[in-house]
Amino acid sequence: MRLVYNTELPLMLRIERIADEAEDIKTLVFMHRLNSRPGQFIMLWLPRIDEKPFAVSYQDTDKFAITVKSVGEFSEAVHRLKPGDRVGIRGPYGKGFEFELYQHVLIVAGGYGAAPLSFLANQAMLQGKRVTFILGAKKASHLPYLNRLSQAHVKLITVTEDGSTGIRGLATEVLARILHNHDRTGSLSVYACGPEAMLKAVVDICRNLHVAAQLSLERYIKCGFGICGQCCVDELGIRICKEGPVVDLETAASITELGVYKRTPSGRRIAMGDKK
Amino acid sequence: MKLRNPTVLASGILGVTGSSLVNVARHGAGAVTTKSIGLNERAGHKNPILLAFDAGLINAVGLPCPGIEESLYELRYAVENSEAPVIASLFASTASEFGVVAERVSRAKPAMIEVNISCPNVASEFGRPFALEATSAARAVEAVQANTRLPIVAKLSPNANNICDIARAVEEAGADAVSAVNTLGPGMIIDIHSAKPILCNKTGGISGPALRPIALRCVYDIYKAVDLPIIGIGGIDSGEAAIAMIMAGARAVGIGSGIYYRGIDVFSSVCKEIQEFMDHGGYSRIDEMIGIAHEKEARNQK
C-alpha cells in the first residue's frame, strides 16, 4: 500500500484497448476514474524513454482515453504499445474549457486537435447544449473520431484541404461563414484546438465578430505542474501547463508569440513551423 | 543590493524566460533569479525531470540553456521590465568559463550575479560540483570576480562535508554574499511496477519540505563562520519557515518549491505571514530577528 500524500508521480495503468482512429492516429483506453475536465491533459510516461503531454480525449465514470498522433520518436513508441502493456500517467493538469455558461458550443478542430474537443462535445451534449463540430484536416484519411461523432447528436461538418471528403477548404473559412450567418439567438462560444496558424485565424475571426472563444495551446511541456518554467509564453509570462493550455480569447490575443515563435527544450526561440 | 522584500525567487524555478521572471516579480517576489545561464546550448535531460513525492520535490532538469546569446536576450528583457531586482545565475564547467560567462552576463546589467557552483545533476558531464571543495569553490568565485563589477553571491551545496570551510573560502575569494542551499542528494525514486527509476536521469536533487531542516542547519552554521549576508533557501513555503531561516542567520529567503505548495502568490503570502508574526511578537524590523537563534557567545567566538 502507498500512503496518500499530494504527489506528482506516475500512476501505472494497463492499456485496456487501442483503437485506430485515422491514419497515424490511435486512441488508448484506460480503466481508471480520472476526474478531469475537457481541455486538461495528462503526462504519459514510458519508463526509461520519455514522458509527454496528451489531452484527455474521452472520459466516463470508470475509464478515460487519450488520442495520439504519431509524429516522432515518442509517439511512434506509443503506437507500438499493445493492450495489456503498462504505462505511467500523471495528472490531470492545466485549465480546461468552460462551457457551462453557453447554450451553443461551436467547435473548430484541426487534426489531432480534435482530441480534447471530442471530450468537450461529449460533456456539452450530456448537459443538453447545442453542439456544432467543424472537423478539419488535410485529407479524409486524417480525420479522427468520424464514427463516434457521427453517431452522437452533434452537427458534424467535415472539411478537407484536398476536398477528399466534406467541404473543400479550411476549417476556419467554414467557421467564418457560420458566424456571419449566425442569427445571434442564444449565447455562443467558439472552442478551438489545432495547428497554430489555424488558432491565430480563429483569434482574428472571433475578435472581429465579437464572439467569445477559448483556445487550447501547445508549448513544450516538461514538469506539467507549473514549476520548471519551460512552457511560459511571451509577453504575459504565463504557464501553458497551469494557466493554460486552454486560454480565453483576450488572453490568446495578448500572447505576442502566438503564431510567431515557440521555445525548444533548451529554451531557444524558434520560428513557428521550424523543426529544431 | 536592495530587495523589495525578503523573498527571492530561487534559480531554476519559472526562470527560463524573461517574461516569466517579470510575471513572478508582478506576483510579489522581492527579487527574482534567472535559471542558471551557461555558455553553450543544452537541451537538459529528457522527461521526467521533476516529480513531487510525499516530502518534497526531486529534480534533474539537467541545466538546459538556450546558449549565451538567447540567455542574454531573456535576461535583458527581465532587467528592463521587472519590478524587482534581477539576479543572474551562472554555471560553467571550468573556472575560466565562469569568468567568460560572468563578463558576458554583466553587460546585461543584472543587480547581482549568483555563481551556481552546486548543481548535483550534471556530475557525469561536469564532474564533482565546485561547491564540494574549498579550493575549487574559491577558484570559480575568483574567476567571476575578475570579470565583473557586480556584487557576487556564491550558491553553496548542502552536500559539502563542511559547508563552513566553503563559506570561508568564497568569502576570501571576494563573494559579497552566499545563498544556501542548492538541492540535496542526489536522491532517487523507483516505480515498483516497472522496476525502474522514474527520473530519466535516474537521480535528482531534493528540495521542498524534506530539505528545510538541513537548509536551516547549513544557514545556522554559515552564520557562525562568516560575516557575509546569507540568502537562506530550502523548503521555504510559509512565514514560519521564513522566520526560522532568518533567526538562523539569513537576511533574505529564496523560494522555489514553495510555488508548488502555495502557488505563485507564495511570495506575498510569506511576506504577509512574516509581518503578522512581527506585529504579534513585537518586532519592528526584520534585522531584529536575523541570527537570534544563536547563543550570544557563539556569534562572538568566530
Ligand SMILES: Cc1cc2nc3c(=O)[nH]c(=O)nc-3n(C[C@H](O)[C@H](O)[C@H](O)COP(=O)(O)OP(=O)(O)OC[C@H]3O[C@@H](n4cnc5c(N)ncnc54)[C@H](O)[C@@H]3O)c2cc1C
Ligand atoms: C497540452 C498539450 C496537449 C497535447 N495533446 C495531444 C493529443 O491529444 N494528441 C497528440 O497526438 N498530441 C498531443 N500533444 C502533442 C504531443 O505532446 C507531441 O506530439 C508529442 O510530444 C510528440 O513527441 P514525439 O517524440 O513523438 O515527437 P518529436 O519529434 O519530439 O516532436 C514533434 C512535435 O511535438 C512537439 N513536442 C515534442 N515533445 C513535446 C513536449 N514534451 N511537449 C509539447 N510538445 C512537444 C515538438 O515541439 C514538435 O513540434 C499535446 C501537447 C500539449 C502541449
Ligand SMILES: Cc1cc2nc3c(=O)[nH]c(=O)nc-3n(C[C@H](O)[C@H](O)[C@H](O)COP(=O)(O)O)c2cc1C
Ligand atoms: C526544478 C528545479 C530547478 C532548479 N534549477 C536550478 C538552477 O538552474 N540553478 C540553481 O542554482 N539552483 C537550481 N535549483 C535549486 C533551487 O534554486 C533551490 O536552491 C532549491 O530548490 C531549494 O529551495 P526550495 O526548497 O525552495 O525549492 C533548482 C530547483 C528545482 C526544484
Ligand code: FES
Ligand atoms: S512545463 Fe514546467 S512550468 Fe509548465
